[in-house]
Amino acid sequence: MAPLNEEQLHQIRDERRDQIIVAAIKVFARRGIIGTKMSMIAAEAGISHGLLYHYFTSKEELFTMLVEDAMVGAEEAMSSIYDLPGSPIEKIRALTMEILDESGTPYFMLIHHARTSEGVPEKVKELIDQNDMDAFIERLLPLFRDGQQAGEIVDGNPEELISSYLSVLSGLMVVNAQGIGGYRLPEVDMLLRLIARP
Template sequence: MSPRIDEQNQQIRDARKQQLLEAGAKVFGERGYAGTKVSDIVREAQLSHGLIYHYFASKEDIYIELARTAFTTSYETIRQVVENGGSPYERLKELTEGIFAHTAGSGYFFLIALQTNTSKTVPEEAAAISKEYSGQNLQLLEQLFREGQKQGEFIHADPFKQALMYSSMLNGVIFTRLTYSELEDFPQVDQILRIFTHAREEE
């Protein structure tokens, strides 16, 4: 078989795997892990039932890969912003805007992350991924809040608790937005920032 044909076949395999993952994200997000069957994912993907086993051994494997994507994407989003230049206030604003924009287009991954953090039925490996990356996310946010306090931009409070409050608030807001789609612009980013930073005029 020629390299060109090999490449084309690989592209087809990658596309089908992505199709299954997108279908899995939607079904798991809507039905939860316990309420999802492999047949539900296959039906959503509009592929033959036997084909799924060329890519995944079980629905558990699909869920674990989706959970890993959800948590690693979140971690990289936070890491890149925290380690970028700009004042702590500017970075916190950029991060908040970025998270809202990202979850507006990938709400199912947020729901997968949420159930991985709260459900006792999800695979243990997925729960372990959640624990690892959630802890790293909080460390990055704590670092950002410490910088903001040193530079006088953020209010003085326990930086870890501020990081935890910020993370909890964003989770609550995203969940509300997914529940009530008409509230896309609620709350405004500046409303959230005012809770953690000293009041400042809009530039």
């Protein structure tokens, strides 16, 4: 009796959801939560604003979901480097390149906006504050320790090294995110000097 079978329906829904998500990441990343109008997302996704609300209950919910996804994605990226071949410093080089790679930027922008904007549910901010940097440090600690023992990485408190290094990367992503120009993304080799032993 059903005019569209279960599967077709499911497919449409998934397509639309993805359309919306892609559009939303793009707009949110550029403009933040306050600067983003639902109508912008709808326009970017090529649908009516009403349809957004078939898929997401509210702007807040949509943003929150994206941030959570972004955090999972960031952590996965962080973890994945252990599977890579090479010495610690080479792994860090690979990670650095992946982070600064254009495709990853929107996720970091999302997290940045989540941290600094107003309209974000307190719940999300706490989630980010607690999770974020500490979780990343946790992940990278073994790698940096190895690097220090191997003499590839400068001495000093490894937690501080990691958080400093990640802060630099985050900052670069934020200022570079909008292609609006002016800033320059340093070469990876330059960035590695922050932590690499000469």
